[in-house]
Amino acid sequence: MTGRAADSVVKAISARIRSGILADGDLLPAERDLMAEFGISRTVAREAVRILASQGLITAKPRHRPVIRTAGFEAAFDAAGSIVGNLLRQPGGVHNLFNTRVMLEAALVREAALSADKKDIVNLKTALAANGAAIDDNDQFYQTDQQFHAVLYDIPGNPVYPAIHRAYTTWLAPQWGQMPRLVDRNRVNFASHTAIMDAILLRDPDAAEAALRSHLADAWDQVRLTFGDI
Amino acid sequence: MTGRAADSVVKAISARIRSGILADGDLLPAERDLMAEFGISRTVAREAVRILASQGLITAKPRHRPVIRTAGFEAAFDAAGSIVGNLLRQPGGVHNLFNTRVMLEAALVREAALSADKKDIVNLKTALAANGAAIDDNDQFYQTDQQFHAVLYDIPGNPVYPAIHRAYTTWLAPQWGQMPRLVDRNRVNFASHTAIMDAILLRDPDAAEAALRSHLADAWDQVRLTFGDI
DNA sequence: TACATATTTTGGTCATACCAAAATCACTTG
DNA sequence: CAAGTGATTTTGGTATGACCAAAATATGTA
CATH class of the missing domain: 1.20.120.530 (GntR ligand-binding domain-like)
Structure with missing residues (x-):
């Protein structure tokens, strides 16, 4: 109903970051793991990663695993x-x-x-x-x-x-x-x-x-x- | 070589926006058209659109054609x-x-x-x-x-x-x-x-x-x- | 132990297909 | 002829599956 399937994943991950389950410097789960965990396609998993990156919660260098980053100003x-x-x-x-x-x-x-x-x-x-x-x-x-x-x-x-x-x-x-x-x-x-x-x-x-x-x-x-x- | 195939597309589009070929309020070409024009897959086309949106050059509402927006501060x-x-x-x-x-x-x-x-x-x-x-x-x-x-x-x-x-x-x-x-x-x-x-x-x-x-x-x-x- | 090499993992890209919402067109109607 | 309405096409969102190359990891060797 919200339109974006990736949003729920983003919400879940960012909650995990706020709660400390995923701490600064940790690696984000691999895309294929996200697929399994959330029951989504890889398309949506990648979309979620991109959104998280644009929100500054992770840094996503090409060809590297995304890293959790506690966002500052x-x-x-x-x-x-x-x-x-x-x-x-x-x-x-x-x-x-x-x-x-x-x-x-x-x-x-x-x-x-x-x-x-x-x-x-x-x-x-x-x-x-x-x-x-x-x-x-x-x-x-x-x-x-x-x-x-x-x-x-x-x-x-x-x-x-x-x-x-x-x-x-x-x-x-x-x-x-x-x-x-x-x-x-x-x-x-x-x-x-x-x-x-x-x-x-x-x-x-x-x-x-x-x-x-x-x-x-x-x-x-x-x-x-x-x-x-x- | 830089890693992101979408980057060249982004560069081309943003040049088009700067030069006025794509003016404020215009619609971005459909993803399938971008595929044909640049010889890329839809994945990359969508990636490019997403990057352009994150750079403020277009506004991309879900389920709507992206609209060119002359970026201000x-x-x-x-x-x-x-x-x-x-x-x-x-x-x-x-x-x-x-x-x-x-x-x-x-x-x-x-x-x-x-x-x-x-x-x-x-x-x-x-x-x-x-x-x-x-x-x-x-x-x-x-x-x-x-x-x-x-x-x-x-x-x-x-x-x-x-x-x-x-x-x-x-x-x-x-x-x-x-x-x-x-x-x-x-x-x-x-x-x-x-x-x-x-x-x-x-x-x-x-x-x-x-x-x-x-x-x-x-x-x-x-x-x-x-x-x-x- | 240290280093070079093989193997596995993982992100990047492509191709195809289907669905549902938008946009467009065609047609009817007042 | 204009306005509204229904059918058709376009287009974005998502799902699968596959392949490649770069990283990461494991393995074997000196």
């Missing part, structure tokens, strides 16, 4: 990833997405300035120091740059934000990855990070936001220099 | 929807998601206070007036409430934000929908909306953010009153 952004990939290819797509990042990070640094605790400050200082030490190593700088921003996403203690950060870096990687890496740019970016850090230490949200916006506006200028108007 | 959040649904069912899930909403809307009202133009102000006033006129009609108030917030998401002129708003309202609807609707609550909420509006008119981002946070904190208290700690 990352999985949600993974699911959106391929669609976003299309959207980024259309005019203004990258800019629109990048602007949301600017707004979110602006809010995050305000939050950091207002309520970062000792541990957060230590994390920021550590990340900033690592970033500064990597100015001469472009790849290393790229990594520590991301790490510095990642700390900002961690401060609120809300697991949604790190997931968003991962999504941003994944989605925008095609652009960032092709940007020329220059030590001079690294120096500028490190100075920007330092300015943001200083404002947070001064507990000045307005200054922190201003520094962050300046930093990301500068980054966007670099993107436009590389790609033209996109 | 809404489609991305749709894809994430089922996963988020799972996450909301686990402890703290709703709270975490709601907090991201608070932070985003706080940023949005700051933005509105700083850069809303005449048209935006008119839209806000219109929405607020409609909200005020609906205080005695709970359903109508619920709608105009959402509409008022929607205007905030529209102001930056970035299509990502309205998509986020739709996602929030969809994902949190199970909670909001079950909340008791009371005229007294409507009155309080309308007052909150007015306070936000006033701060925006005064071009005072701090006051606007404070009013918005107070409003949503109050809303969250109501949720907890109804559902307990979730």
